[in-house]
Amino acid sequence: MAACSGDDGNSAAPARQASSAPTASDNENAIDLIVAGKYVVTMDAAGTVIVDGAVAVDDGVILAVGPATDIDAQYVAKERLDSESRVVMPGLINGHSHAAMTLLRGVADDLALMDWLNNYIFPAEVEFVDAEFVRIGTELACWEMIRGGTTTFVDMYYYSDTIAEVVERCGMRALISTTVIGQRSPDAEGAGDGIEKGLAFINRWKDRNSRITPIFGPHANYTLNAEQLQATRAAANQAGVGISIHLSESPYELQYSKDNYGGTSIAFFDSIGFFDGPTIGAHVVWPTADEIPILAERQVGVIHNPTSNMKIASGIAPVTEMLNAGVRVGLGTDGAASNNDLDMWEEMRLASFLQKVDRMDPEALSAETVLTMATRGGAEAIGLAGRTGELRPGLRADLIQVSFDDVHFVPTFDVISHLVFVADEQDVVATVVDGAILMRDGQFLTLDTARIKREATALAARIQQALSERNSGD
Numbered sequence: 001m002a003a004c005s006g007d008d009g010n011s012a013a014p015a016r017q018a019s020s021a022p023t024a025s026d027n028e029n030a031i032d033l034i035v036a037g038k039y040v041v042t043m044d045a046a047g048t049v050i051v052d053g054a055v056a057v058d059d060g061v062i063l064a065v066g067p068a069t070d071i072d073a074q075y076v077a078k079e080r081l082d083s084e085s086r087v088v089m090p091g092l093i094n095g096h097s098h099a100a101m102t103l104l105r106g107v108a109d110d111l112a113l114m115d116w117l118n119n120y121i122f123p124a125e126v127e128f129v130d131a132e133f134v135r136i137g138t139e140l141a142c143w144e145m146i147r148g149g150t151t152t153f154v155d156m157y158y159y160s161d162t163i164a165e166v167v168e169r170c171g172m173r174a175l176i177s178t179t180v181i182g183q184r185s186p187d188a189e190g191a192g193d194g195i196e197k198g199l200a201f202i203n204r205w206k207d208r209n210s211r212i213t214p215i216f217g218p219h220a221n222y223t224l225n226a227e228q229l230q231a232t233r234a235a236a237n238q239a240g241v242g243i244s245i246h247l248s249e250s251p252y253e254l255q256y257s258k259d260n261y262g263g264t265s266i267a268f269f270d271s272i273g274f275f276d277g278p279t280i281g282a283h284v285v286w287p288t289a290d291e292i293p294i295l296a297e298r299q300v301g302v303i304h305n306p307t308s309n310m311k312i313a314s315g316i317a318p319v320t321e322m323l324n325a326g327v328r329v330g331l332g333t334d335g336a337a338s339n340n341d342l343d344m345w346e347e348m349r350l351a352s353f354l355q356k357v358d359r360m361d362p363e364a365l366s367a368e369t370v371l372t373m374a375t376r377g378g379a380e381a382i383g384l385a386g387r388t389g390e391l392r393p394g395l396r397a398d399l400i401q402v403s404f405d406d407v408h409f410v411p412t413f414d415v416i417s418h419l420v421f422v423a424d425e426q427d428v429v430a431t432v433v434d435g436a437i438l439m440r441d442g443q444f445l446t447l448d449t450a451r452i453k454r455e456a457t458a459l460a461a462r463i464q465q466a467l468s469e470r471n472s473g474d
């Protein structure tokens with residue numbers, strides 16, 4: 001970690017710089033926000049941590065990062081998030097989620113992937129998922145993610161317009177996939193229909209909101225055939241957008257690929273030109289040794305989902321090997337029905353511990369490495385490098401404050417160790433996206449949490465009733 005306490009040239013030419021120490025009368029020139037803390041963990045490539053630092057924000061952009069005394073000498077802000085015992089760091093990036101599945105949390109536990117999907121989740125989705133389900137489920141998820149310090153997520157679900165509308169309102173940043181799946185789904189009759197509707201969704205959202213990036217989300221190699229996968233890639237390239245897909249997730253998928261496509265999963269995808277465009281592969285638990293270099297060469301962003309992989313017993317991904325080979329690897333939660341929460345702090349900790357025990361190597365996947373995967377590395381994996389994921393002038397102001405007041409932070413010898421091995425979502429006290437404060441001291445400024453809770457509870461009662469009737473054979 002590179003510590004910093006002086007002027008390191010980290011300041012951009014600010015739009016509203018005070019020529020001398022600012023006073024309250026400078027307020028008409030005030031910038032939007034200053035976020036200060038005991039430590040500013042920038043997650044830049046040099047690993048800069050600033051003691052007693054601050055971040056200056058205006059118009060959604062980071063203007064300067066440096067010692068608080070320097071920032072305060074240069075800027076006066078309309079709003080200030082301050083505290084001596086807080087860490088300021090980039091917001092977390094959840095690279096793979098199915099947000100609305102918060103409403104299916106706990107309906108089918110302790111099952112392997114294909115049993116879970118085919119016998120519980122797909123039937124429940126066809127029965128219950130509509131635009132209202134997706135609106136309420138996604139709102140619940142955004143509440144949980146903002147609460148836990150996630151500022152960007154990559155979602156794959158149905159009714160993508162509804163997801164985008166929720167994200168637009170709640171203020172988060174998201175890549176939103178429009179699902180393509182070769183079977184009847186809640187919002188399409190099959191793959192062709194999904195591609196057609198997907199293109200319309202992408203046209204509606206491509207230039208509408210800079211926080212929202214529409215992409216395609218073909219489900220997997222066992223729910224789409226080679227022609228459908230290629231057609232989805234062609235549509236994505238035609239629309240100029242990327243793709244997110246479940247990739248080499250389970251032994252079933254690997255065997256399916258060998259049986260139906262004559263080769264292992266990633267090699268097959270590569271052979272049909274599927275990686276000829278920006279691709280995010282979720283899970284990637286079973287790449288062969290020969291396939292890992294393909295992921296690096298084709299610049300496939302890999303999202304590691306340790307909790308979901310453990311819970312549905314898919315296996316342990318070779319994260320260390322992928323990172324060593326130069327693969328871009330980020331972290332994700334998967335949906336709340338296979339995790340069963342959206343807590344990126346838990347993902348970081350479990351990612352690290354899982355590699356250590358799997359390799360019997362306590363040095364595997366250090367705190368610094370997993371924190372990078374959840375921030376700057378995650379941004380690289382999902383194609384948002386240089387836009388979010390680190391605290392650097394010119395990047396969008398997506399940042400959080402973590403309180404180090406709780407007993408588990410006393411004493412703090414190493415701030416990175418504490419963030420990864422100790423902190424949890426309850427320690428996050430402020431979440432800022434694009435310069436807008438979404439949560440401050442447990443108050444949600446863009447979400448009506450009482451209304452969301454009421455609506456989710458009412459909808460869950462209807463789901464519960466239908467499930468009970470189904471189980472009792474009525």
Ligand SMILES: CSC[C@H]1O[C@@H](n2cnc3c(O)ncnc32)[C@H](O)[C@@H]1O
Binds near residue numbers: 156179181334
């Ligand atoms: C195109 S994404 C929506 C689709 O994916 C299902 N899903 C949720 N989690 C997983 C997973 O880990 N592997 C494969 N498919 C998954 C979800 O229920 C939706 O039907």
Ligand SMILES: [Zn+2]
Binds near residue numbers: 096246
């Ligand atoms: Zn998934």
